[in-house]
Amino acid sequence: MRSAEREIKIVAGSEALCREAADQILGRITATLREKEVFTLVLSGGSTPKNLYALLAGSKPYLDQIPWSRIHFFWGDERHVPPDHPQSNFRMTRDAMLSKAPIPDQNIHRVRAEEPNAGKAAAEYEREIRTFFNLATGQLPRFDCVLLGMGPDGHTASLFPGTVALQEKRRLVVANYVEKLQAYRITLTAPALNNAETIIFLVSGKEKAETLQKVLEGNPQPELFPSQLIQPAHGQLLWLIEQAAAGRLNLDE
Secondary structure, eight states, X not given: OBXXXXXXXXXXXXXXXXXXXXXXXXXXXXXXXTTOSOEEEEEOOSHHHHHHHHHHHHSHHHHHHSXXXXXXXXXXXXXXXXXXXXXXXXXXXXXXXXTTSOOOGGGBOOOOTTSSOHHHHHHHHHHHHHHHHTOOTTOOOOOSEEEEEOOTTSOBTTBOTTOGGGGOOSOSEEEEEEGGGTEEEEEXXXXXXXXXSEEEEEEOOGGGXXXXXHHHHSOOOTTTOGGGGOOOSSSEEEEEEEGGGGTTOOTTO
């Protein structure tokens, strides 16, 4: 299902979802590196991305075809925990992919979430992004590909319903306090995400079906369903959805 704004692709099962995502990423890397020296990939946390990362680094076709030394890795969000913490998105990605592929250390741009002050960690990460892209004041980074998930509540990255980060228009990274988690999350903002060349949502699980239908087919309510904030300014938006999560969608449109 395709519209002017987005493409929606339904796949049968979580294994097929990971394989389709891996193929999409490899295709974009191959095409981009014909024109540019490096490819910038923004990673997501969660169980589905973990399986995707393990596939990319553990399956010979992907491991051999991806020019790892030319890929720069960023994160869409991070928990306010040290890099070895069990909840760290960085740790999950390192264990599943980064430690298994020939990636130079300087290509890994993690959030320094061990910093006790979450606001300072966010500011430092924004500085790293601005330096890497050589951005002037007011400019946005142009990531080549952003991977996102969607929670059962409609959040994406760490843009949670009703949180102050949803209103951010200027900064690239913020420390977002999430009341229901009683914790800060460090997250890219909607403007930073929406300037990407390609955004790929990965959604699996029957428990997300009702929310997904509201996000994709319901009225705009981004304060309630922050995933609706993701509307690329001049890029591609692809929703890869496992069949169980797509159960309530009207696929005849």
